Amino acid sequence: MIELKNINCSFDKRVILENISLDIPTNLTILGANGSGKSTLAKCISSLEDYTGDISINAKDIQELSLSEKAKLITYIPAKLNIYDSYITVEEFVLLGRFAYKKSFFDYSTKDKKITQETLLFLKIEHLKSSSVSSLSSGEQQLVLIAQALAAQSKIIIFDEPTANLDPHNSKIIAQHIKGLQEYHQVILITHDLHLASFVNTPVLFIKEKQAHYYENNFFDDENLKELYGVVFNSLVVQYD
Secondary structure, eight states, X not given: OEEEEXXXXXXXXXXXXXXXXXXXXXXXXXXXXXXXXXXXXXXXXXXXXXXXXXXXXXXXXXXXXXXXXXXXXXXXXXXXXXXXXXXXXXXXXXXXGGGGGOOTTSOOOHHHHHHHHHHHHHTTOGGGTTSBGGGSOHHHHHHHHHHHHHHHTOSEEEEESTTTTOOHHHHHHHHHHHHHHTTTSEEEEEOSOHHHHHHHTOOEEEEETTXXXXXXXXXXXXXXXXXXHSSOOXXXXXXXX
């Protein structure tokens, strides 16, 4: 259970989020216009953004958790992979997901390496393990980001615009993985893709004018979408299956 109480966040003296209070007991999709604060909220939950108020996970204040505890609890996956080591291989990058479990001054354990290999196999990217991450396509890099998150075995995984840079084929692959992960992890999805949002079929948090509006169901009603987006919709058709 993720609990937010009176969350406020500003950037460069501009208020982004104001007095957000919300309980997130299960999977969630966060929607809203560009600049509405979707990613900001996700980064606050991940403790990657400064905020005022209280955020707790399973009744524990995230500010009181160690970096290792946070890493084991929650993983934030950005829309695009930033590579700081152009030579790092896929296998090495995914293994970094086990860093929170690694003992200081020791190599990664046999268990860490086994989990890495199993994750590569699960996502069907084991054939890429010796390739440099920087040489991969956008779709492959997104799978590698997911692999690192799975290797970390975090209870909560946040996807920030996971299909933003992908073609329809790779978007379908990522969408299916995200939906499958919902069975074993608490997944929070940030997206502009309403087809993807409808496909994953979770409650929706819509952020507008610094406020968050929670929809348990019926979000994708054409009239509701028209009111929120100011655009006429004629029934979403989802074909990710």
